[in-house]
Amino acid sequence: MPRLVSHPDEVKVLSRRFGQGAAEIDKYIELDGYKAVQKAIESGPEWVINEMKASGLRGRGGAGFPTGMKWSFVPKQSEKPKYVLVNGDESEPGTCKDHIIFLHDPHAVIEGTMIAGLAIGAKMGFIYLRGEYRYLLKIVEKAVADAYAKGILGKNIFGKEGLDFDIVTQTGAGAYEVGEESALMESLEGKRGVPRIKPPFPAVVGLYGGPTVINNAETIASAPHILLMGGEAYAKLGSERNGGTRLFGISGHVERPGVYELPMGYSLRKAIFEVAGGIKDGKKLKAVVPGGSSCPVLKADEIDVGLDFDQMAKAGTMLGSGGIVVLDESVSIVEFALRTINFYQHESCGWCIPCREGTDWLKKTMTRFHAGGGSKKDIDNMQYLAENMLGRTFCPLGDAAAMPMIGFYKKFRSEFEDYVAGARVENPLIEIKPIGEPALIGAAH
Amino acid sequence: MAAVENTLFSPQTAARFDKLVTLYPIKRSALVPMLLYAQDEVGYVSDEVVAEIAKRLDLLELDVRNVLSYYSMLRTKPAGKYNVQVCTNISCMLRGGYELLDHCKSTLGIGHKGVTADGMFSLEEVECIGACCWAPAVQVNYDFHDDLTPAKLDAVLETYREGRGTDVH
Ligand SMILES: Cc1cc2nc3c(=O)[nH]c(=O)nc-3n(C[C@H](O)[C@H](O)[C@H](O)COP(=O)(O)O)c2cc1C
Ligand code: SF4
Ligand code: FES
Numbered sequence: 001m002p003r004l005v006s007h008p009d010e011v012k013v014l015s016r017r018f019g020q021g022a023a024e025i026d027k028y029i030e031l032d033g034y035k036a037v038q039k040a041i042e043s044g045p046e047w048v049i050n051e052m053k054a055s056g057l058r059g060r061g062g063a064g065f066p067t068g069m070k071w072s073f074v075p076k077q078s079e080k081p082k083y084v085l086v087n088g089d090e091s092e093p094g095t096c097k098d099h100i101i102f103l104h105d106p107h108a109v110i111e112g113t114m115i116a117g118l119a120i121g122a123k124m125g126f127i128y129l130r131g132e133y134r135y136l137l138k139i140v141e142k143a144v145a146d147a148y149a150k151g152i153l154g155k156n157i158f159g160k161e162g163l164d165f166d167i168v169t170q171t172g173a174g175a176y177e178v179g180e181e182s183a184l185m186e187s188l189e190g191k192r193g194v195p196r197i198k199p200p201f202p203a204v205v206g207l208y209g210g211p212t213v214i215n216n217a218e219t220i221a222s223a224p225h226i227l228l229m230g231g232e233a234y235a236k237l238g239s240e241r242n243g244g245t246r247l248f249g250i251s252g253h254v255e256r257p258g259v260y261e262l263p264m265g266y267s268l269r270k271a272i273f274e275v276a277g278g279i280k281d282g283k284k285l286k287a288v289v290p291g292g293s294s295c296p297v298l299k300a301d302e303i304d305v306g307l308d309f310d311q312m313a314k315a316g317t318m319l320g321s322g323g324i325v326v327l328d329e330s331v332s333i334v335e336f337a338l339r340t341i342n343f344y345q346h347e348s349c350g351w352c353i354p355c356r357e358g359t360d361w362l363k364k365t366m367t368r369f370h371a372g373g374g375s376k377k378d379i380d381n382m383q384y385l386a387e388n389m390l391g392r393t394f395c396p397l398g399d400a401a402a403m404p405m406i407g408f409y410k411k412f413r414s415e416f417e418d419y420v421a422g423a424r425v426e427n428p429l430i431e432i433k434p435i436g437e438p439a440l441i442g443a444a445h
Numbered sequence: 446m447a448a449v450e451n452t453l454f455s456p457q458t459a460a461r462f463d464k465l466v467t468l469y470p471i472k473r474s475a476l477v478p479m480l481l482y483a484q485d486e487v488g489y490v491s492d493e494v495v496a497e498i499a500k501r502l503d504l505l506e507l508d509v510r511n512v513l514s515y516y517s518m519l520r521t522k523p524a525g526k527y528n529v530q531v532c533t534n535i536s537c538m539l540r541g542g543y544e545l546l547d548h549c550k551s552t553l554g555i556g557h558k559g560v561t562a563d564g565m566f567s568l569e570e571v572e573c574i575g576a577c578c579w580a581p582a583v584q585v586n587y588d589f590h591d592d593l594t595p596a597k598l599d600a601v602l603e604t605y606r607e608g609r610g611t612d613v614h
Contacts, residue, residue, distance in 0.1 A: 174518030
């Protein structure tokens with residue numbers, strides 16, 4: 001069972017009900033639950049969208065798109081039904097924040113879904129959880145059933161004639177790519193998780209062809225808090241153009257790994273050295289992957305940067321999903337890079353060539369390189385290959401694979417060069433196939 | 446409408462399927478969950494499962510297989526009674542995920558996707574399972590076990606061996 005952690009620097013907005021039994025509907029209601037949605041019903045969609053815009057909330061799924069703006073893009077009139085889709089596919093390596101939201105505060109996700117529905121004029125919402133999260137799906141399913149039993153979901157909600165809202169939960173069955181918004185819609189329509197061409201964007205043509213708002217589970221769970229405290233007050237908690245707080249998962253070589261709620265813009269250095277207790281066993285910091293595995297690596301001397309979308313972009317990386325992965329001095333970047341590309345190669349849906357072939361070649365070359373069959377030319381080739389994947393793929397998974405690899409080649413080039421010169425990982429974690437195996441065929445010297 | 450004749454599933458699962466197809470604007474949306482729930486019961490997605498689900502959703506078997514082959518949790522061959530899934534992705538790798546995998550390989554005597562001779566355990570190396578902050582993490586069927594060491598994992602596997610392991614469905 002995930003441990004809850006705590007630190008004095010945390011600002012608990014989203015996490016304030018964690019550990020208090022708020023998965024039970026009565027407890028949730030006692031802790032101000034379902035007040036925000038009633039306020040939204042009284043004040044109307046325009047008020048909701050204005051508060052969301054004022055909050056400066058930016059999507060917690062990875063790209064950081066302003067949520068209020070996203071909601072305002074949905075056309076008011078539509079022949080087809082509109083939908084709210086909650087993305088709980090959470091599969092970006094290093095990310096486990098939605099996990100504890102579903103575990104500790106599932107009603108916040110339900111309430112947020114209803115608020116988004118009111119804002120855009122939808123009567124139905126879907127909460128999609130990755131297939132591995134079965135125990136969490138059960139918790140969410142129970143929460144949904146309890147909300148129906150109390151008249152909070154269903155027909156004439158809160159006793160208001162003609163006001164209906166339904167929520168259906170859904171499970172995936174293992175696929176990172178399904179986290180991409182249009183692939184998620186395909187999956188929910190019972191198909192392979194192959195992304196759709198854009199435009200049209202989901203706000204216009206989404207699920208079942210209807211206008212759809214898709215948001216990450218944390219984004220959605222933030223909405224009730226924003227409406228309760230007011231958009232402006234929420235915005236003030238964070239940094240410029242980055243409203244509020246966020247759940248940061250700090251994992252890897254730190255003393256106290258865990259999910260912490262910190263204000264946007266909080267120092268990455270302090271997050272690692274104070275909040276998470278510093279590097280495990282007194283070792284030295286080597287590198288940080290700051291927002292899930294697709295974000296370019298930062299070196300130990302590059303961590304004096306604020307944790308928000310803009311400051312991270314300025315530092316040449318991304319805030320991504322907020323999953324901060326910390327590497328100590330013992331880590332071989334060559335091996336870490338190999339593990340990273342193995343993941344993306346495995347998860348590429350194969351639809352477009354730069355991603356399918358690019359991840360495959362990177363994996364093959366990295367495997368050979370890791371085994372000791374690499375040359376200097378390989379380093380250049382791999383970097384060149386990754387750079388040429390950028391922006392040339394059908395969906396952002398291709399970029400998500402290429403960007404971290406480029407980061408490793410650029411920032412830790414000397415380590416790759418040492419490898420060519422004969423250096424090796426002392427205790428390789430990833431199995432090395434003997435020279436002569438397919439992994440090494442084509443090794444050029 | 447008369448439901449499709451149930452020849453494979455328990456009455457509970459059949460009832461669940463009857464309900465599932467009514468939940469969504471289109472029936473086909475029930476496909477992925479149905480495949481997964483069917484697998485939970487039958488152990489894998491057999492040819493018979495494919496045929497019955499296709500019938501229930503008015504799809505071609507080909508449509509069903511097409512979807513089946515996409516999702517990594519769905520399998521067309523039986524696994525062990527307890528499928529041990531060891532995450533070796535980055536956060537787990539840094540905290541001993543590979544050590545756990547190697548430990549499982551040697552104590553269970555099987556490799557990736559292998560099944561023990563008695564059918565009790567199967568082993569899988571998996572990608573991130575969303576427990577990175579509690580790494581290294583392992584899932585046995587749907588149960589999460591985190592912050593593991595080889596010794597702790599041995600104790601966990603022992604509970605399953607003795608039939609005391611919980612098993613969420
Ligand atoms: C390959 C890929 C995987 C993704 N996985 C997830 C995911 O697991 N969860 C998520 O919320 N967003 C994921 N996203 C981002 C979504 O496409 C989408 O931008 C997000 O759900 C929008 O919600 P937000 O605006 O609240 O961030 C992924 C994107 C890509 C390209
Ligand atoms: S970029 Fe990769 S995952 Fe995305 S459509 Fe192309 S092959 Fe599929
Ligand atoms: S990396 Fe192992 S659970 Fe995320």
